[in-house]
Amino acid sequence: MLRRLLIPITLLVVVAGVGTMCTALTGASAKRKLQQRAQRPSTMVEVLPTPGVPDSARSVRADAPGGACPENLPDASQWTRVLPEGSAIDIPLPPGFDIVSQGMGQGPDMPFLVVRALNGDEFRLTRSSRPYHGTDVAQYASSSSCRRWISEVLTDIETGRDTWRAGNLKIVIASYALGTTSFIAFHGTAETAERQAQMLAAVHNARFRGR
8 A cells, every 4th residue: 555655656756846946947047038138238229319509500500591591692792882980890781771870879789870661671780788689689589590700700690570560570680799899780670581581681791891
């Protein structure tokens, strides 16, 4: 009787031992795989947002049609040029514009040249002791901006719109840096994109005496 029982008991012990060994081997294999995965360098690349570009490179973004520094501007070579008395700037006058006043505003922040079209489109030049930007204008929303050298003068140029008039009035702003505390500000308003482009052509074709 005892001999008959020994055979199945032995078989059970052997089977249990083999199962335990297989479980141990499987667990060890899984553990090694986990360790290998942890040690393996990640292949995922984190895509970071492009950092903001400095002002000196912003002309790339503004070279789109209607931007502050477009590739193509109206030809201003035949336009009448205006040399306001007592000023260093020489700027072309777009067709359809007439001089309203010039030589006035000898102090800072006072216009020394104002030109206007029949429909009310206008631009003016003003002496300033600091740079002039769109942030200085109420109800202004910027569309594009750039910085470039114009007649050896570092110039910031912006285009935008007047939000107070439902965005219908287009704006051109420029700031010519003649020195650390000497600037000439250009501020123009236009009803059409065509007139806005003409004002940009005037800004880009300005010249400065002694430069």
